[in-house]
Amino acid sequence: xxxxxxxxxxxxxxxxxxxxxxxxxxxxxxxxxxxxxxxxxxxxxxxxxxxxxxxxxxxxxxxxxxxxxxxxxxxxxxxxxxxxxxxxxxxxxxxxxxxxxxxxxxxxxxxxxxxxxxxxxxxxxxxxxxxxxxxxxxxxxxxxxxxxxxxxxxxxxxxxxxxxxxxxxxxxxxxxxxxxxxxxxxxx
Amino acid sequence: xxxxxxxxxxxxxxxxxxxxxxxxxxxxxxxxxxxxxxxxxxxxxxxxxxxxxxxxxxxxxxxxxxxxxxxxxxxxxxxxxxxxxxxxxxxxxxxxxxxxxxxxxxxxxxxxxxxxxxxxxxxxxxxxxxxxxxxxxxxxxxxxxxxxxxxxxxxxxxxxxxxxxxxxxxxxxxxxxxxxxxxxxxxx
Amino acid sequence: xxxxxxxxxxxxxxxxxxxxxxxxxxxxxxxxxxxxxxxxxxxxxxxxxxxxxxxxxxxxxxxxxxxxxxxxxxxxxxxxxxxxxxxxxxxxxxxxxxxxxxxxxxxxxxxxxxxxxxxxxxxxxxxxxxxxxxxxxxxxxxxxxxxxxxxxxxxxxxxxxxxxxxxxxxxxxxxxxxxxxxxxxxxxxxxxxxxxxxxxxxxxxxxxxxxxxxxxxxxxxxxxxxxxxxxxxxxxxxxxxxxxxxxxxxxxxxxxxx
Numbered sequence: 001x002x003x004x005x006x007x008x009x010x011x012x013x014x015x016x017x018x019x020x021x022x023x024x025x026x027x028x029x030x031x032x033x034x035x036x037x038x039x040x041x042x043x044x045x046x047x048x049x050x051x052x053x054x055x056x057x058x059x060x061x062x063x064x065x066x067x068x069x070x071x072x073x074x075x076x077x078x079x080x081x082x083x084x085x086x087x088x089x090x091x092x093x094x095x096x097x098x099x100x101x102x103x104x105x106x107x108x109x110x111x112x113x114x115x116x117x118x119x120x121x122x123x124x125x126x127x128x129x130x131x132x133x134x135x136x137x138x139x140x141x142x143x144x145x146x147x148x149x150x151x152x153x154x155x156x157x158x159x160x161x162x163x164x165x166x167x168x169x170x171x172x173x174x175x176x177x178x179x180x181x182x183x184x185x186x187x188x
Numbered sequence: 189x190x191x192x193x194x195x196x197x198x199x200x201x202x203x204x205x206x207x208x209x210x211x212x213x214x215x216x217x218x219x220x221x222x223x224x225x226x227x228x229x230x231x232x233x234x235x236x237x238x239x240x241x242x243x244x245x246x247x248x249x250x251x252x253x254x255x256x257x258x259x260x261x262x263x264x265x266x267x268x269x270x271x272x273x274x275x276x277x278x279x280x281x282x283x284x285x286x287x288x289x290x291x292x293x294x295x296x297x298x299x300x301x302x303x304x305x306x307x308x309x310x311x312x313x314x315x316x317x318x319x320x321x322x323x324x325x326x327x328x329x330x331x332x333x334x335x336x337x338x339x340x341x342x343x344x345x346x347x348x349x350x351x352x353x354x355x356x357x358x359x360x361x362x363x364x365x366x367x368x369x370x371x372x373x374x375x376x
Numbered sequence: 377x378x379x380x381x382x383x384x385x386x387x388x389x390x391x392x393x394x395x396x397x398x399x400x401x402x403x404x405x406x407x408x409x410x411x412x413x414x415x416x417x418x419x420x421x422x423x424x425x426x427x428x429x430x431x432x433x434x435x436x437x438x439x440x441x442x443x444x445x446x447x448x449x450x451x452x453x454x455x456x457x458x459x460x461x462x463x464x465x466x467x468x469x470x471x472x473x474x475x476x477x478x479x480x481x482x483x484x485x486x487x488x489x490x491x492x493x494x495x496x497x498x499x500x501x502x503x504x505x506x507x508x509x510x511x512x513x514x515x516x517x518x519x520x521x522x523x524x525x526x527x528x529x530x531x532x533x534x535x536x537x538x539x540x541x542x543x544x545x546x547x548x549x550x551x552x553x554x555x556x557x558x559x560x561x562x563x564x565x566x567x568x569x570x571x572x573x574x575x576x577x578x579x580x581x582x583x584x585x586x587x588x589x590x591x592x593x594x595x596x597x598x599x600x601x602x603x604x605x606x607x608x609x610x611x612x613x614x615x616x617x618x619x620x621x622x623x624x625x626x627x628x629x630x631x632x633x634x
Contacts, residue, residue: 002256003237003239003254003256003257006239007237007238007239007254007256007257008239008256008257008260009239010238010239010240011239011240011253011254011256011257011260011261012239012253012257012260012261012264013239014202014239014240014251014253014497015253015257015261015264015265016264017305017308017309017312017496017497018305018309020264024264028260028263028264029260049191049192049195050195050198051191051194051195051196051197051198051199051200051201051202052198052199052202053494055494062496063202063497064494064495064496065199065200065202065203065494065495065496066191066195066199066494067491067492067493067494068190068191068195068199068492069191069195069196069198069199069200069203069495070492070493070494070495071492072196072199072200072216072217073199073200073203073495075216075326076200076203076204076208076212076216077203077292077326077328078293078324078325078326078327078328079292079293079296079326080293082302082493084488085488087485090481090484090485090488091481094477094480094481094484095477098480109470109473110473110474110477111391111393111474111477112391112392112393112394112436112440112470112474113391113392113393113433113436114432114433114435114436124300124301125300125301126276126301147305148301148302148305150494151302151493151494151495151496152302152493153487153488153491154491154492154493154494155491155494162480162483162484162486162487163479163480163483166480167476167480199495202497203495203496203497205497302493304495304496304497305496308496308497
């Protein structure tokens with residue numbers, strides 16, 4: 001009796017040391033991408049409350065341990081807790097995480113200060129990665145958060161970012177800020 | 189709401205690179221061995237017919253992929269093997285090559301970033317191999333480069349590593365450079 | 377004019393917008409051009425008090441200071457509409473954006489404290505090749521020989537002395553192939569069940585070795601003198617129901633095996 005597709009995906013994700021895209025999984029299992037996507041959703045639900053977490057970003061999937069197991073994992077491996085990010089680094093990371101893709105100028109505009117150094121730190125720690133060049137004057141590089149970022153914060157996906165909904169709503173609001181709508185004037 | 193013991197064990201077994209005994213698991217989770225044994229039995233049953241198998245070898249437990257996934261895994265690994273080493277992987281490899289034997293913590297200290305992923309890539313490509321356990325707390329595994337590594341770089345021996353002295357000095361320097369102070373914002 | 381400058385320490389603030397926002401909030405003002413001008417002096421005091429170690433950061437503060445000064449001078453000249461170079465986002469807008477961002481940052485900072493790491497697997501998963509390959513890994517070809525010896529010994533006792541028959545290895549290759557095809561497996565005893573002569577047993581054994589050599593079958597033995605189990609390597613073929621296999625197919629399949 002052959003294993004169901006979910007089990008195949010489970011085995012592949014378990015073995016893989018890098019995120020696998022739906023396309024790759026479809027190719028390897030010789031199943032349509034649609035079935036793979038559906039099976040992955042099924043797995044995601046099945047793993048809720050388990051010791052394993054299925055992380056997803058931009059159609060790629062990675063299996064990791066649940067963040068709540070982390071203290072025990074550290075005991076097992078004899079590793080220490082990760083260093084906290086500096087405030088500046090955290091701010092820069094947050095700009096990229098919420099606005100992504102974000103260019104260097106985007107970051108500077110939001111933070112009001114040159115962020116080259118912290119960006120370099122984040123790139124070095126692989127929490128963010130350089131992507132495409134934006135098709136605007138100067139063709140600036142766009143930055144995005146990585147799977148390392150998801151792992152660092154124990155997130156299943158970018159949807160788990162705190163206050164993301166509110167942020168997105170405000171972002172939408174701020175673009176028509178001049179119209180001074182109901183959300184327009186905010187008091188401190 | 190804390191995770192149940194089965195989930196903790198699941199996470200630990202998922203992350204572990206070697207079989208874990210009931211005693212070890214009991215020690216790490218601070219649960220009686222009896223409960224651990226019962227939870228493992230529960231897990232074994234839960235993983236039946238899944239893509240991952242809980243394997244028992246001489247009283248130690250290890251998660252492995254299901255044998256029926258094997259052909260797909262080979263396809264996957266075949267694909268992965270052909271990929272060029274990432275910059276991060278190359279860095280990790282360099283740390284191991286110059287510091288060897290190096291533990292995971294050593295690598296992380298030098299690189300200033302968690303290197304589990306790249307280490308897994310290197311292990312998978314057999315450029316490095318796990319060796320003895322170091323007699324320090326946590327008994328971490330020591331990693332060394334392999335013969336495959338020498339072949340990859342066309343080296344006759346490790347003596348042939350270029351500029352060993354200088355490189356060591358540079359690595360030591362770069363690990364400090366990254367410690368971003370609380371004031372944070374230092375621009376380039 | 378407000379009293380002593382709040383203790384603005386650099387390690388608390390990430391940049392000029394941060395300082396500006398704090399100054400405005402402490403005077404319970406809304407973010408407006410007017411509010412900005414009200415805190416200009418304090419901001420300038422802050423810049424004067426900065427340790428001049430970090431050039432680029434100081435530059436960022438000076439730039440904002442210049443924007444404030446410019447705004448204030450415009451206001452005095454009663455041209456507030458020209459507060460800023462119109463190609464740039466106004467300081468007010470920028471500050472509003474930053475205020476919103478700061479609210480998110482509060483959540484993010486708390487989150488950094490609470491969250492923990494999701495760990496990736498530490499090493500490549502043990503390859504399934506190393507998985508439980510039932511029993512068979514424990515046996516070397518030599519074990520087959522001893523098993524055969526046992527079978528032969530058993531037979532020797534009651535083998536009647538009959539006239540010899542010629543046996544061909546092909547006969548057994550066919551027989552094993554057919555049995556594997558139909559059942560997926562067969563026992564060595566079953567294989568030689570109707571057999572009478574020693575030669576036939578040897579020939580049957582050679583046929584089994586041939587299947588092993590060509591990797592068309594694997595063998596398994598559960599104990600030292602237990603029956604040798606011959607298993608098809610081809611799971612699919614073994615799964616074909618008996619009646620669906622036409623004689624022709626069998627012959628083809630057997631030929632293929634050989």
